[in-house]
Amino acid sequence: MSERARSTTSRRRFLVLGVGTAFGALALAACGGAATPTAAPTSAPASAPPPKPTTAPAAAATTAPSGGAATPAAAATTAPAAAATSAPAAGAAPAATKPAAGASPKGPVTAFVDTDYLPETTQLMKAIMDDYAKKNGIEFNFEEKSGNWQDQLKAAVQAGTPPDLMRIFDYQAQYWRGQNQAADVSDVVAPLKTQQGGFFDYVEKVCGWQGKWYAVPYAVNAWPMHVRQDLLDQKGLKWPAGWDEFRTTAKQIQNPPNLYAFGYTLGRTNDTNNHFLALLWTFGGQLQDENGKLGVTSASDKAWIQALTLTKQMFEEDKIIPPGAVSWDDGGNNNAYQGGQVWATSNPTSIYGWLVKNKPELAKGTKFYPYPKGPAGEFGQVDVWGMMLFKASKAPDAAKAIIGNFADPAQYTKYIDDMKGRFLPVYKNLLDRPLWKSDPLFEQYTTIAKNGRIMAYNASPTAPYGDITTTFVIGDMMQDLLVKKQQPEQALQTFITKAKAIYDKYPNL
């Protein structure tokens, strides 16, 4: 290489330097994490306007379904405006929930909350919490989580850096209590639980334990049976009162393989727990007794055998359940109903919310019903959502103040009203609000709050319950029953053996 060549910059070197410098600057800018969070990433995938606490969810824009019955979202549009505006403005902190001055730092407080399929649900919650935090000088980060973020949480907990607050449902409050991670929030709940007629009984089972509270409840998420009323009307049929009638009606309605009757999830997944247990209750069975022990001890238990036999008959003899249901995941029944492939399925109102936005005609033809009656009666299925506080929080008082304010009926009433039926309230008397009386369908829907049961019925969602439901032992039983073609007694015996082994692991629940 000549001296001249060495001293001058070649085009290649110039390009390399240029690209390197540009990328270096970009990388530094990105690594610093100083990028301004845009509004976009905090939005849920569904296209929705930014949160406006007084604006009705997008789902509410639709008309009532046929048959004169409106679904919760649709019916909510007829709710008197006064109902939604009577509550105090968000952010007006009740005295009971003011952060204790000087007790602990005023933040930062971080909350992890699952993004809801109706983005307004979490956006409005964020708006109320943000507003309160701002007015009280608390540094607050509300992080919406979607998809599979449990690994993120596990790592954060193990590293001692969990969020301060987290939304919980079903067994989670008890799980984190058992892990010695959930802080006692009884002081937050104490002034709340006596208001508006108090909480529904099952609320304490989910969020409390032996007189103490480990989560502040804020929503009852109901599981109504979504039913194609339009198909019933076409055939001049009515929603069946009992299981025998259900089987007859189902066979008349369906037209396989294009349309099956019952979207009954039977795979190794969460919805299988929900679907089977709701059916089991109608025969008088339960997963847990009132002491939190296993609710079935004999492979000849009448209620369990009847429930399993009915499941087998519907799947194998009547063929009213899609064959693929044995391998469905949690979205399986959603997809089937939304795709017009099943006549009825039990689910939170996420299915309806999707239909309103994407298939309004199908939404109009949908109506909510309870499960058909069995020998033991008819029961709604609910799960309770709450906010828990991690013990590792460095600003527990500020965090408690934020959730206490949110769950106080002064704020909460407006939140529930503005959700237009997405959730049922945790306070009994709030079912008397004009919102719930504005349409006949809400009678069916609100009945679920009154006669509802949590999956862990007839006890709290204990540690063994959490273990059984998350390791899909009920799903395994369905596989034994329907894939391995075992008899109900045989499948139940295997279930009992596995379940007993799990309960034995947790002598103190």
Added chain:
Amino acid sequence: MRWLARRNHGWMVLGYVLMTVFTLWAVIPFYWMLMTSFKPESHILDPDPSILPTSFTLANYVRAFVTVGYPLFLRNSTVVAVAVTLASIVIGSMAAYAISRLRFSGRRVLARMLVYSYLAPGSVLFIPLFAMMVYLHLNNNLFGLMLAYLTFTVPFCTWMLIGYFRTVPFELEEAALVDGATKWTVLWRIIVPLSAPAMVVVAIFSFTLSWNEFLYALVLVQRKDLMTAPVGINSFMVSDQTFWGAMMAASTIMSLPPLLLYLLGQRWVVAGWTAGSVKA
């Protein structure tokens, strides 16, 4: 039939048939992804799905790009993947040169350790790695994510380059050293330019791995504005609802950079993969 009966023609036809089957096997998922990304959400769950599109919409791309802010996730992934690729090449080249050319104690052990470290599954390491990152205040930081990725890209790149560097004639290096070149000059002026195919392979490998990686990105980065593209795709699953159309639109866009990279580097890839398989 006589043509078929001729020597090799039957095998050739069989070969083409198998190739067609395997090609379809590989291409159909991509085709399905592309078609789904252009379907209205209401048609995606139709009971009778059609191979050919019956309706067309850009709404899914609008949702992914405007509503969810996927471009920001793509930018984050680009920064991480390019930085990791460059760092892997530089560090891998130096490490491979040292192991293949220099004589020092523990050289063989070090070379074996590289392979073993590459074999450790990420699902085992993510929690301790997260704890380390928290201790170093490198969580919620793209630089921390880059360091995490280097733990598996550098061992592979080094191992790959060791094999290729060994095929470069030692005489070339000796000649340069006689002319007064330093080891550093030999590496960057002689060895690396002569190993271009292997460099392309390790670059493509590092880029693809960093681009597609999910678990570390999910765990180490919790802030939404620092989220990478694969984690962004995960966010199209909300509760028990999956927004298939937007998810497929995002997946289509996300699959383009690696695809382009493979197309551009195709010429060197084959040579690179077979590099070091025979002794020079």
